Amino acid sequence: MDYQIGxxxxxxxxxxxxxxxxxxxxxxxEELMRQYSDEEIxxxxxxxxxxxxxxxxxxxxxxx
Numbered sequence: 589m590d591y592q593i594g595x596x597x598x599x600x601x602x603x604x605x606x607x608x609x610x611x612x613x614x615x616x617x618e619e620l621m622r623q624y625s626d627e628e629i630x631x632x633x634x635x636x637x638x639x640x641x642x643x644x645x646x647x648x649x650x651x652x
Contacts, residue, residue, distance in 0.1 A: 613645055
């Protein structure tokens with residue numbers, strides 16, 4: 589996943605990639621938690637995907 593977090597909708601970074609809003613990030617995390625809770629994904633997949641989301645969000649915050 590190449591997600592980034594930003595404060596505004598329809599924002600783009602210097603590379604032309606769309607920046608994800610906080611609401612979009614929250615929605616993705618909630619969906620990931622639901623999938624794990626409903627046993628649609630296992631713990632390793634949950635951990636991997638959550639780390640991808642957190643890492644991309646942290647990278648965006650570091651750029652600010």
